[in-house]
Amino acid sequence: MLDKKYNHEQVEENKYDFWLEKDYFKCDENSGKKPYCIVLPPPNVTGVLHLGHAWDVALQDIIIRYKKMQGFDTLWLPGMDHAAIATEAKVVKRLKEEGINKYEYGREKFLEACWDWTHEHGDIIRKQWAKLGVALDYSKERFTLDEGLSEAVKKVFVDYYNEGLIYRGEKIINWDPVAKTALSNEEVIYAEEKSAFYHLKYKIEGSDEYLDVATTRPETLFGDTAVAVNENDERYQKYVGKNAILPLVNKPIPIITDEHADMEKGTGVVKITPAHDPNDFEVGNRHNLERVIIMNDDATMNELTGKYNGMTREECREAVLKDLKEQDLLLGIEPLVHEVGHSERTGVMVEPMLKKQWFVKMRPLADKVLETQKKKDEKVNFYPSRYEKIMNHWMEITYDWCISRQLWWGHRIPAWYKGDEIYVGMEAPKEEGWVQDNDVLDTWFSSALWPFATLGWPSSTKLLEKYYPNQCLVTGYDIIPFWVNRMTFQGEKLLGKRPFEDCLIHGLIRDKEGRKFSKSLGNGIDPFDMVKLYGADSLRYYLATDVAPGTDMRFDEEKIKASWNYINKIWNAARFVLSNIEDLKEISLTNLKKEDKWILSKFEKTLHETIKFMDKYEFNNAGSSIYEFTWNYFCDYYIEMAKYTIGDISTKSTLCYILTGILKLLHPFMPFVTEEIYGMLPVKESESIMTSKYPEYNKEYIFKEEELIDDSVEFIKSFRNVKAENNMTKDLKIMFDTKDNIDLIIKVLRLEDNLIDKPLDIKSYKVFSKNIKATIYYEKIETDSDKELKENQINMLKSSIERREKLLSNENYVNKAPANIVELDRQKLAEEKQKLAELLKK
RNA sequence: GGGCGAUUAGCUCAGUUGGUUAGAGCAUUUGCCUUACAAGCAAGAGGUCACAAGUUCGAGUCCUGUAUCGCCCACCA
Numbered sequence: 001m002l003d004k005k006y007n008h009e010q011v012e013e014n015k016y017d018f019w020l021e022k023d024y025f026k027c028d029e030n031s032g033k034k035p036y037c038i039v040l041p042p043p044n045v046t047g048v049l050h051l052g053h054a055w056d057v058a059l060q061d062i063i064i065r066y067k068k069m070q071g072f073d074t075l076w077l078p079g080m081d082h083a084a085i086a087t088e089a090k091v092v093k094r095l096k097e098e099g100i101n102k103y104e105y106g107r108e109k110f111l112e113a114c115w116d117w118t119h120e121h122g123d124i125i126r127k128q129w130a131k132l133g134v135a136l137d138y139s140k141e142r143f144t145l146d147e148g149l150s151e152a153v154k155k156v157f158v159d160y161y162n163e164g165l166i167y168r169g170e171k172i173i174n175w176d177p178v179a180k181t182a183l184s185n186e187e188v189i190y191a192e193e194k195s196a197f198y199h200l201k202y203k204i205e206g207s208d209e210y211l212d213v214a215t216t217r218p219e220t221l222f223g224d225t226a227v228a229v230n231e232n233d234e235r236y237q238k239y240v241g242k243n244a245i246l247p248l249v250n251k252p253i254p255i256i257t258d259e260h261a262d263m264e265k266g267t268g269v270v271k272i273t274p275a276h277d278p279n280d281f282e283v284g285n286r287h288n289l290e291r292v293i294i295m296n297d298d299a300t301m302n303e304l305t306g307k308y309n310g311m312t313r314e315e316c317r318e319a320v321l322k323d324l325k326e327q328d329l330l331l332g333i334e335p336l337v338h339e340v341g342h343s344e345r346t347g348v349m350v351e352p353m354l355k356k357q358w359f360v361k362m363r364p365l366a367d368k369v370l371e372t373q374k375k376k377d378e379k380v381n382f383y384p385s386r387y388e389k390i391m392n393h394w395m396e397i398t399y400d401w402c403i404s405r406q407l408w409w410g411h412r413i414p415a416w417y418k419g420d421e422i423y424v425g426m427e428a429p430k431e432e433g434w435v436q437d438n439d440v441l442d443t444w445f446s447s448a449l450w451p452f453a454t455l456g457w458p459s460s461t462k463l464l465e466k467y468y469p470n471q472c473l474v475t476g477y478d479i480i481p482f483w484v485n486r487m488t489f490q491g492e493k494l495l496g497k498r499p500f501e502d503c504l505i506h507g508l509i510r511d512k513e514g515r516k517f518s519k520s521l522g523n524g525i526d527p528f529d530m531v532k533l534y535g536a537d538s539l540r541y542y543l544a545t546d547v548a549p550g551t552d553m554r555f556d557e558e559k560i561k562a563s564w565n566y567i568n569k570i571w572n573a574a575r576f577v578l579s580n581i582e583d584l585k586e587i588s589l590t591n592l593k594k595e596d597k598w599i600l601s602k603f604e605k606t607l608h609e610t611i612k613f614m615d616k617y618e619f620n621n622a623g624s625s626i627y628e629f630t631w632n633y634f635c636d637y638y639i640e641m642a643k644y645t646i647g648d649i650s651t652k653s654t655l656c657y658i659l660t661g662i663l664k665l666l667h668p669f670m671p672f673v674t675e676e677i678y679g680m681l682p683v684k685e686s687e688s689i690m691t692s693k694y695p696e697y698n699k700e701y702i703f704k705e706e707e708l709i710d711d712s713v714e715f716i717k718s719f720r721n722v723k724a725e726n727n728m729t730k731d732l733k734i735m736f737d738t739k740d741n742i743d744l745i746i747k748v749l750r751l752e753d754n755l756i757d758k759p760l761d762i763k764s765y766k767v768f769s770k771n772i773k774a775t776i777y778y779e780k781i782e783t784d785s786d787k788e789l790k791e792n793q794i795n796m797l798k799s800s801i802e803r804r805e806k807l808l809s810n811e812n813y814v815n816k817a818p819a820n821i822v823e824l825d826r827q828k829l830a831e832e833k834q835k836l837a838e839l840l841k842k
Numbered sequence: 843g844g845g846c847g848a849u850u851a852g853c854u855c856a857g858u859u860g861g862u863u864a865g866a867g868c869a870u871u872u873g874c875c876u877u878a879c880a881a882g883c884a885a886g887a888g889g890u891c892a893c894a895a896g897u898u899c900g901a902g903u904c905c906u907g908u909a910u911c912g913c914c915c916a917c918c919a
Contacts, residue, residue, distance in 0.1 A: 005879085190915095265919060272919095277917080279919075393845075481915090548855085550847090551855095568882095572878040572882085575879075578878095624865095720884060720885065807899085810899055821861050
């Protein structure tokens with residue numbers, strides 16, 4: 001006998017180990033079954049799992065368990081990401097707390113510390129996955145920095161280099177002066193900041209005239225090597241060819257014309273700093289200007305800035321402004337709010353700087369994706385489809401990807417230098433004197449290979465053959481530019497096929513007020529606190545069903561409680577069923593009663609809907625569909641009715657059949673409790689619900705309406721309504737005009753002692769459904785509120801009848817609207833008229 | 843400067859191709875310890891679907907515009 005209350009702790013204990021022991025999570029690449037593969041977005045080993053991860057894996061587990069039960073050979077491949085810059089920052093911080101400096105410690109020992117960190121957090125993450133009950137195939141687990149991935153990464157680098165798709169070049173890149181590394185565009189977060197246009201006086205050499213140069217970054221003037229105006233700008237033509245005097249420095253720099261100078265913007269005069277601005281860099285190239293780097297790697301000013309040497313950017317700006325003012329070179333300050341780039345990881349203001357870095361040439365790779373996305377059967381299908389636009393747009397505008405990072409934790413770049421010579425290869429050159437590049441690759445360079453490198457690529461393995469392309473990828477929309485896009489162009493370039501057929505995108509989880517979860521706000525919620533309080537099943541069900549696909553979610557603990565209540569409801573329904581079917585030997589759905597047929601029909605309808613929603617990844621809709629069936633039909637009606645025929649084989653069979661069906665439909669959402677209850681069924685097809693078959697839509701159990709009890713249900717509702725609205729007590733009397741099909745109604749409504757067969761001469765109330773009619777006799781003094789209620793009812797009926805009559809007299813409506821809709825209106829009208837007549841009679 | 847999303851009951855959210863009187867959970871009101879469940883049962887109340895105009899017999903749903911909020915993208919000196 002089950003406990004009276006659902007005990008999630010007890011239910012969830014040991015189940016995961018049982019599944020693992022039975023190898024239920026393992027794929028079977030040698031089976032003839034159709035493959036269904038998802039690779040898990042590898043969480044960073046930086047930390048532990050948060051609510052967002054819980055959401056992400058819950059969705060994937062639902063898909064995997066659903067597909068497995070449907071007979072697919074499922075592979076859900078787990079793994080973790082070494083997260084180069086993020087992990088390195090954590091390890092640096094930890095060492096610092098121990099008084100150790102990264103550089104003094106040395107590369108080798110530092111990497112050891114990183115591996116220690118990785119193993120520690122990897123263990124925690126695996127335990128967390130277990131708590132959530134996710135069906136990951138650990139025998140295939142990978143790490144972005146493991147041997148296989150490293151080989152794949154090297155191969156891509158070498159091949160691309162030989163093909164000209166990877167090159168080393170000196171360009172303006174985003175420099176993180178805290179992490180002291182280059183960043184890609186995607187790693188730069190733009191945020192609005194209060195700033196100003198500073199109008200600087202650049203005097204014309206040998207004249208009293210000057211140019212008004214507006215800039216937001218006066219401290220970069222030391223790197224100016226020209227001043228540009230537009231060639232069509234008549235205001236400044238007379239100065240072109242002359243020199244301007246660089247303020248403070250008093251160095252002459254040429255006044256040039258360039259298309260970059262926009263007459264409409266600012267004063268139309270722009271200072272050119274080729275080593276610290278991407279646009280100016282281009283201008284510099286066009287005009288062969290000198291590139292003067294004026295900052296150190298930590299973004300302090302360097303020796304080229306003279307007395308400002310050693311100042312931070314901010315200090316230097318203050319000092320420069322002060323000095324400019326003193327020398328009457330500051331024309332004005334115009335307040336301005338603009339977007340300033342910050343490092344995604346360290347939060348520091350990014351410095352555009354001229355650096356020699358490695359790049360991936362993006363245009364040909366991106367074009368291939370744009371081409372493929374036009375082909376219906378070859379494209380990545382996004383759910384919701386609008387996210388496809390984000391990827392396509394990115395492919396259109398993307399430019400070369402800076403992949404080198406001045407870090408230690410990661411895939412070291414397979415390039416060696418000897419003087420001016422470069423060697424790129426899988427192994428170090430044999431000869432003496434070659435020195436390997438010190439840098440590592442962007443962490444996303446390896447994760448971009450995740451859908452196939454984890455399956456053995458570049459070797460042609462059985463896994464790769466069977467599970468590539470993956471069937472689905474699940475991730476948040478914030479990861480599309482970093483990861484989804486890059487997997488797509490890499491997969492299509494390297495394997496000639498999309499990496500996954502479907503891409504299910506979910507939103508971000510926020511706190512109750514709609515704010516992002518963040519350390520600084522201190523609003524974080526540990527999902528495992530929730531697991532402890534309500535169980536993993538409750539948390540998963542909540543996460544999977546709360547919002548429509550692709551939208552953000554506001555965290556609400558009350559809803560997890562509601563999920564718990566739902567499971568408790570299922571638990572108790574199971575308690576009733578199991579305690580009454582202990583002696584059931586087999587399910588026999590013959591000699592069915594009307595109510596059996598009714599619930600079976602409802603179940604088939606629910607199943608049909610559920611499958612439709614599951615296949616579209618609309619778990620919220622699938623969830624509601626199952627919920628409604630379980631609670632409102634099975635519990636509220638069928639179980640109540642079953643109590644009166646519980647001895648029948650057909651009743652027991654139907655109870656068992658429906659309960660089994662509910663458990664199966666819910667299993668992907670709440671694996672633990674469904675496994676627990678499934679294990680107690682007297683008749684079942686397999687040891688575990690995980691290896692049972694998902695129900696298939698069966699028209700055999702769709703019965704005709706006249707064989708069902710919908711009409712009785714309608715009568716029951718009508719009776720309860722009249723009884724409650726008139727505050728009737730148990731001593732009401734009722735006379736049935738209809739004699740057929742009323743036994744069940746009498747039982748459910750407990751009317752055995754209230755039946756009479758002759759009218760009484762007291763106040764009466766009509767109760768009826770389409771086919772069943774009865775009169776309640778109940779004497780009660782009518783109060784004002786009763787009268788009001790009745791009047792309201794009459795008025796509502798009258799207005800509804802009026803509306804419908806008008807509608808039905810509209811020829812356009814009757815002719816153009818579908819016949820069944822019109823017919824329905826006619827029926828309703830007739831019913832309403834009848835009801836009104838009954839009410840008015842009294 | 844482009845693009846996307848949101849706006850529906852007190853709160854959090856659903857509403858598929860336009861079609862019964864717009865739904866759910868929580869909260870709320872009334873009545874119930876009915877032998878699976880009081881974390882429950884039964885019955886209610888609660889919404890001019892942000893605004894305006896349009897198409898249509900019919901609009902929460904489609905078209906146009908507006909407002910507010912949010913997000914993404916973009917080299918605005």
